[in-house]
Amino acid sequence: MRFLFWVLVSWPLAVQAERVLQVATVSPERHVADAAEVRYLGQIEALHQVGLGFELAGRIAELPILEGQSVSEGQLIARLDTGLVERQLDEVLAAQAQVEATIELAGNTLQRLTEARDRGAITDQQLDEARDRLTQAQAQRKLIRAQRARVELQQQKHELRAPYDGVVLGLAESEGSVVNPGAPVAQFQSQALQVRLGLPSRQRVQVGDQFSAPGQQRFTVVRVVPKRDPRSGLQDVLLAPSESFAQIAGDWISLSPPSDMATPVLSLPTSAVTRLAGQWGAYRITPASRVEFVAISVTGTRGDRIEFSGGLTEADVVVANGLHRMVPDQAIAQGE
Numbered sequence: 121m122r123f124l125f126w127v128l129v130s131w132p133l134a135v136q137a138e139r140v141l142q143v144a145t146v147s148p149e150r151h152v153a154d155a156a157e158v159r160y161l162g163q164i165e166a167l168h169q170v171g172l173g174f175e176l177a178g179r180i181a182e183l184p185i186l187e188g189q190s191v192s193e194g195q196l197i198a199r200l201d202t203g204l205v206e207r208q209l210d211e212v213l214a215a216q217a218q219v220e221a222t223i224e225l226a227g228n229t230l231q232r233l234t235e236a237r238d239r240g241a242i243t244d245q246q247l248d249e250a251r252d253r254l255t256q257a258q259a260q261r262k263l264i265r266a267q268r269a270r271v272e273l274q275q276q277k278h279e280l281r282a283p284y285d286g287v288v289l290g291l292a293e294s295e296g297s298v299v300n301p302g303a304p305v306a307q308f309q310s311q312a313l314q315v316r317l318g319l320p321s322r323q324r325v326q327v328g329d330q331f332s333a334p335g336q337q338r339f340t341v342v343r344v345v346p347k348r349d350p351r352s353g354l355q356d357v358l359l360a361p362s363e364s365f366a367q368i369a370g371d372w373i374s375l376s377p378p379s380d381m382a383t384p385v386l387s388l389p390t391s392a393v394t395r396l397a398g399q400w401g402a403y404r405i406t407p408a409s410r411v412e413f414v415a416i417s418v419t420g421t422r423g424d425r426i427e428f429s430g431g432l433t434e435a436d437v438v439v440a441n442g443l444h445r446m447v448p449d450q451a452i453a454q455g456e
Contacts, residue, residue, distance in 0.1 A: 139451070140451045140453050141442075141445060141451070141452050141453070142452070142453045142455040143439045143440070143441075143452050143453070143454060143455065144440040144441060144442075144454075144455065145405060145437045145439060145440055145454050146389060146392055146437075146438060147434060147435070147436060147437055147438070148387065148388055148432050148433065148434050149386070149387055149388075149425075150384055150386050150387075151384075151387075152384050152385070158376060158377055158385070158420065159374045159376060159420050160317050160318075160319065160323075160374070160375050160376075160419065160420070161317075161372055161373075161374055161375075161420075162315040162316055162317040162318075162359070162372070162373050162374075162375050163315070163316050163370070163371070163372055163373075164313055164314075164315055164367050164368065164369055164370065164371045164372070164373060165313065165314060165315075165316055165369050165370075166286075166309035166310050166312070166313060166314075166369045167310045167312040167313065167314050168284065168286075168309065168310040168312075169289075169307075169308070169310070169369075170283070170307075170308055170309075171292075171304030171306070171307055171308070172197060172283075172304065172305055172306045172307075172308050173280070173299070173301070173302050173304045173305050174200060174277065174278070174280055174299060174301060174302075174303075175277050175301055175302070176200065176277050176278065176301055177298070177299065177300050178200035178201055178298070178299065179200060179201045179296065179297070179298050179299075180198055180199070180200060180293055180294070180295050180296060180297050180298075180299060180305070181199055181200060181201040181295065182196070182198065182199040182295065183197075183199075183291070183294060183295045184196060184198075185197055185288050185291075185306070186288070186291075187288055187289070187290055188287065188288065188289075189287070189288050190285075190286070190287050191282045191285070191286060191288060192282065192285055193282055193283065193285050194281050194282060195281060195282045196279060196280070196281055197280040197281060197282055197288070197305070197306055197308075198279075198280040198293075198305050198306070199278060199279050199280070200279075200299075201278075202275060202278045205271060205274050206275070208271050208274075209268070209271045209272065209275065212264060212267050212268045212271055213268070215264050215267075216261070216264045216265070216268060219257060219260045219261045219264055220261065222257045222260075223254065223257045223258060223261060226250070226253045226254035226257050227254055229253070229254075230250045230251060230253075230254050233246060233247050234247065280305060280306075282308065283308075284310055285310065285311045285312075286308050286309055286311050287308070287309055287311060288306050288307070288308055289306075289307040289308065289309055290307040291305070291306050291307075292304050292305055292306065292307070293305045309369060313361065313367075313368075313369060314342070314358050314359060314360055314361075315339055315358070315359045315360075315361070315373060315375070316356055316357070316359075317331075317357045317358075317359065317375065318349070318352065318354035318355070318356060318357075318417070319354060319355050319356075319357050320353060320354060320355075320417065320429030321353060321355070321429065321430075323377060325341050325357055325378075326341065326344065327341050327342060327343065327344065328341060329341045329377075329378050331359060331375040331376060331377055331378070332375065332376050333373055333374065333375055333376075334374065337361065337362065337363065337365060338362040339359040339360065339361055339375060340359060340360050340362065341357055341359050342360045343357070344357050345357070351399070351415060352415075352417035352429075353417055353430030353431070354417055354429070359375075385419075385427050386427065386428055386429065386432065386433075386434070387422060387425040387426060387427045388402060388425065388426055388428065388432075388438065389424060389425055389426075389441075390421075390424050390425065390426055391441040391443070392439065392440050392441065392443070393416070393418070393426045393428075394443040394446075396413050399415045400415065400416055400418045400428070401414050401415040401416050401431065402416065402431075402438040402439070403438055403439040403443060403446045403448075403450075404432065404436050404437070404438050405437045405438065405439065405452065405454070409452055409453065409454075410449050410451055410452065411439060411446055411448065411449070411452055412448060412449070413448050414431045414432055414436075414438075415430070415431050416428040416430055416432060417429050417430045417431075437454075439452070
């Protein structure tokens, strides 16, 4: 009974003891930015990147390229030991030479017997047998030619060649290594590069639009991916450079949208934005006077303000500063 009494007494005391923080608040502001004021951060990536491997198992006999080396389309990357397939090819070539000789002999014999049959010197059966021998030899030639094509294809599969102009990023094997079918021997990427931008919903672009980088280099939109990231609200756009440039895959580049494109922008003071679990966001105040963390996608900065997309609107109220004191579901009281 005494225990129950202390529970009933302590419960309202615990509720009263919940800390309520008094906070200043702010709402996102919207303005229309001139294209010259807007910057989007894009990442440079290779148009293609693959792990190159053999279709067959075998021992690497030749690996004539080095990590970081540029190669041309069709250039040899690696070659498996071809001793067995070369012996098979020699056997097929020998059989092909033999059957060609047989066909030549059978053809000459048939011609002589045909002339003899016209003179009545041989029977029809003898002539038919000669024709049959020629037909069998010709069929054997077709079979051997198919065998030769198969062996030559096997020989080609012992060679690993560059599928397009590119760069060898790394080697997973060395000469003498025994590899399994499909196991990557070299990491390879194309020399052609593109830029991937994540654009907010307010930024509408289409194929052919041009973005510019510092130095006035142009990048043309070649594809707009019809999908938006569920967390950030950004849509991927792929751009091709108008000319070659010195940066490499993995670098970041700042791009401006087309000059005639005015862009509506939402922003918050830097003090109102924080990072939680790897995601940028702000603490929105709920009708119950508590806070909830809302993720946003940061698109740029302007002085002491952070521009963003997704998550918040102008109607939302967020905690303006002191975010180090905040935790999700924190009780707050609004003040100055």
